[in-house]
Amino acid sequence: MTQSPGDTENVEHLLVSFAPRVYGLLLHMVGRRDVAEDLMQETMLRAFRSLDTYQPEGKFRAWIFRIASNQARDWIRRQGREVHRDLEADDPPVAAETAPDAGAIARERARRIEQALARLAAPDREVLLMRYYGNLTFKHIAQATGEPLGTVLARAHRALKKLGNLIPEDIR
Numbered sequence: 308m309t310q311s312p313g314d315t316e317n318v319e320h321l322l323v324s325f326a327p328r329v330y331g332l333l334l335h336m337v338g339r340r341d342v343a344e345d346l347m348q349e350t351m352l353r354a355f356r357s358l359d360t361y362q363p364e365g366k367f368r369a370w371i372f373r374i375a376s377n378q379a380r381d382w383i384r385r386q387g388r389e390v391h392r393d394l395e396a397d398d399p400p401v402a403a404e405t406a407p408d409a410g411a412i413a414r415e416r417a418r419r420i421e422q423a424l425a426r427l428a429a430p431d432r433e434v435l436l437m438r439y440y441g442n443l444t445f446k447h448i449a450q451a452t453g454e455p456l457g458t459v460l461a462r463a464h465r466a467l468k469k470l471g472n473l474i475p476e477d478i479r
Contacts, residue, residue: 431466
């Protein structure tokens with residue numbers, strides 16, 4: 308696809324609009340802010356350079372998430388060991404009118420959920436992150452991962468069932 312200067316501006320705007328979700332997916336996949344930032348930048352650069360491979364009949368979000376998840380998988384594979392996560396410092400937003408200890412409770416809940424997610428197999432965790440964080444349909448997750456739809460559905464079902472067993476009832 309050939310681009311005019313106006314198209315380039317539109318593409319840049321589109322990429323910028325997806326950056327927060329891409330960063331969030333990458334952060335949850337690799338567990339480190341510094342690496343997620345680097346991978347997000349690399350994802351955006353690769354997407355921009357690969358625009359001629361984007362096929363408009365697919366969903367742009369699925370395409371960019373596929374690039375991002377491939378970046379994360381490559382980084383994890385290069386690590387050759389378990390990824391050390393540094394997400395404990397994340398503070399989920401808490402409304403101003405909530406009780407003073409609500410922030411601590413929300414942080415503890417987020418930490419425990421993150422720990423449970425980390426215990427899932429990487430492909431299962433990736434499907435859940437794309438579904439619930441990236442807001443992709445299962446069909447688009449299948450496109451993004453290159454997996455058959457049935458496999459994606461089975462992974463999501465298995466992952467949710469395992470999460471149900473890993474997350475204590477008091478935080479569900």
